[in-house]
Amino acid sequence: MNLQVILGNFALILFVLMVVTGVIWFLDVFYLAKQRRAAADRALAEYDARNARLTADGVKVDNTGNRAQLEAGILRQPTWIEYSGSFFPVIALVFFLRSFLFEPFKIPSSSMVPTLLVGDLILVNKFTYGIRLPVINQKIVQINNPQRGDVMVFKYPMDMSQDYIKRVVGVPGDKITYENKRLTVNGVEVKYTTLDDYLNDERLVYNKQFEENLTGVSHRILNDESKPTYNRDSVFPFPNSEACTYRSEGFSCVVPAGNYFMMGDNRDNSMDSRYWGFVPDKNIVGKAIVVWMNLGNLRRIGSIH
Template structure:
């Protein structure tokens, strides 16, 4: 997903407009108040029922109380930006799906909503957890920053929890020696890459995944033990997702392991699709709106 650092931009916008609002309240507003008091004294004996005198009085008040343009705009934007900042940082955040790595669960063009507090309240920009709430569970769909691209949002499914041993061999997922139940619900042999859609049950979560009839590179065999404080992630498009099965190939530091997502890089839980929009020139659709499984 987009690598633009929106949290940082929004935080700076709130800080700057809030600082202007505070500076105006404490410093810049005083001369305007004094000027307004002077206008009131000047027109104390004026006949404000007289049209000309009333107009002169209103023009004098407007001129005396006029704010600089940069102050006016900052004060107008600050409450809106502050509200968006709180909602986006601590409640929920929208994202658009840019790739097919989570098909069939999420399609390119889906707009989703991510719960920002279910995995703990975190400081904006720093992403440091300050109030623990819940831990991710197997089978949940999570947004996070991957170890190989720490400035880019990724979305995958939580497969392995801290301490788990995850094995993926010829499309069979096994957790701690227990094969994950799967049921074939569709087979498509006419697609450019023939595939089957399989229903998996992982913990309390049941969802569908797409698997090519011939296992791809990352679906043949691999085994990983998840360290404490980390999570193993996989896309639902098992042969079209670059995830924990392959990230460590990009690792240039022998002291680190790129296969796992640190707890500190969690963004939130994806829980709903609210709109689908293929492109700028297409018509948005709400047919896919609903809960993410």
């Protein structure tokens, strides 16, 4: 599923804005403000000297407010500096929060139904899998590793400009087998419980719905009986493809070190690791933790699990 941030590469946009407004703010604080102060002091000195001469010549001088207005006018920040100084701390705070703590995304497609619906606005924890430098996404502090069952956001391996969201079904070293629409992890069949059929609002058809217990993490999945286990013709060449064996009834993959195998909960309507391969650790963005808003359905607000 392609995740859409409110503005394209928002992290880069924020970074550029922060740098530009920050440079202007620091320039004003440490140089331009001092220049204005020096100019104001010279103007006030000239003003006081002129008034002193006029007084000595017997001319009555009315200083009511004039001196203060002169000083305020010279010390006033130019509009472009004033706005930059006002925006800089706000932009810096937003950049820090979304780069290191939490980032919002919007769900635009149905590959994670029924867990996530179209229009869900979610928050992604950016630090649970380690602290990464913004924009370049380089990990600098290791904290936790993704676990099976986590709903994770990552950079799409075939186009790093796109953010995707799927569920982690395989961690490094796992053997993942998917046959007849059922998962097996390291030789152990994943347990399924049949639930009531799920109404697909987009197509107005019912899909088979199951509760999948993925090594201790329970969640709902959907199956479309009209579609095959996977479409062999839709499989792209991908790195480490030799770790996978494809058959007519399904496939098996051994997850390479430093990589993860991802699948959508809407199994037959999801382009995922079955088709474009593994997700390297360097592509990880964060862990999806909560639906914070859905303007079309306020009951969606709450934990993803």
